[in-house]
Amino acid sequence: MLSLESITKTTQDWLLAKFNPTIALAMECAIVILLAITLFAILGLVLVLLERKVAARIQIRLGPNRVGPGGIFQTAADTLKLIMKEGLTPDTADKFLFNLAPFVVMMVAMLLLAPIAFAKNFQIWDINIGVLYISSISSLSVIGILMAGWASNNKYSLLGAMRSGAQIVSYELSAGFAVLTIVVLTGSLQISEIVAAQQNGWWLFKGHIPVVIAFVLYIIAVTAETNRAPFDLAEAESELTAGFHTEYSGMKFALFFLAEYINIFIVCAIGATLFLGGWMPLHIGHWEGFNHIMDYIPSSVWFMGKTFFLIFIIMWFRWTFPRLRVDQLLNLEWKYLLPISLFNLLLVTVIAIMGWYF
């Protein structure tokens, strides 16, 4: 059967047979980079269109419907427009940092792609501290945002960047605790082992109440971490024009915009991996027939389906809730999410020790 696993294996065998191992490795790296960039471009186009369509449906509108059938080429046209626009750098800006910032944000998003398992045995880098790697790298994106805000030499940008910093530093904690609950249950930081532990059921079902609480906390925290409404104080169109990317235009703006959507994809992919079993098909206990049918659906389809389901939930949040004020934002984290997640982690630890999960 044709699967992503067999394709990668055939490619590797062919490369190793034709070239010496060093060149083969270099070529594999080049292929991976090419695939990652392609994925980014496609995801950017698809997610922006999806967001606009979902927003339109929720607000009882039609959304983009003029470019191509049903408006499917709208984002491609938008990208073309952004490419042709002038990438203006303000005179008083710190030019080096100003031009570097979008690439830092983009690079962080790319690095996060490495440990994600897209399908069965289809992973760029199965590092043994995968979860730790993700949580440490994802906190780097705030540097890019602060860099953009500072280098723009604009009050709005700086305010937006500072808010974003406060927000990411705060919500990193509860996101980390939510991830830790799964690490406690699995006993491993490796993504492939976390997925393998969900062979007989996803953690969301196996871990019952505490994992459901952790899942909700995770979704809230990552929505805040990706600077999306209702936590979009860093951009806050009505207060700060566009926050940290006020001064950016053309392709540099597009990179920020793309990085935002890629980050959503990545956090949802991680959420799907930890709580919804990654590429694992839905298995219910001992229903052999049902489990067997589910196995026929390719693992990549399972992974993408779960990820896009989570993305849809986050979009649903965005178009339902109004933006929080800064003090409300910090209240929510320090007075509600953090105590609950600490208590929840304790509960999970007890459950893991006593073996009170399925």
Added chain:
Amino acid sequence: MFLKDYITDVFNGVSSLLKGMRKTGYYFTHGKEIITEQYPDNRATLKLADRFKGEVVMPHDENNEHTCTGCTACELACPNGTIKIITKFDITPEGKKKKAIDAFIYRLEMCTLCNLCITACPSDAIKMSANFEHSVFDRSKLTKVLNKPGSKIKEGIE
């Protein structure tokens, strides 16, 4: 007691958020709720709100009769001089002189569609129509005479 308040707080917060999400989720799953009009594609089947205010018109019945008495209440009510009523005197069969309108002049380019003339009219002679396609190449075309040529006032309207 503090803990109880805290838990009720969290519970109330989550339930109100879920209520909001239920509403938006309903709209997302029910495509027929979409209210967007695809103008000009659906120009023939365009649905406008009943109280949509496009321009002032004077309805005439099948006998080419209107109900305007020429009382100039609308002219006085208009805040920016959009309406100008020119009156004349008809001779009734009994030989009496009766006031009637000669021309109801309406300047669309000055009208703010505030609806004050319609509320001021004692005999409901004018109303707002839903027509909103007012673009013309010559500004003078926006000055309209609302009573049709040869029209007269309906019997029994004073």
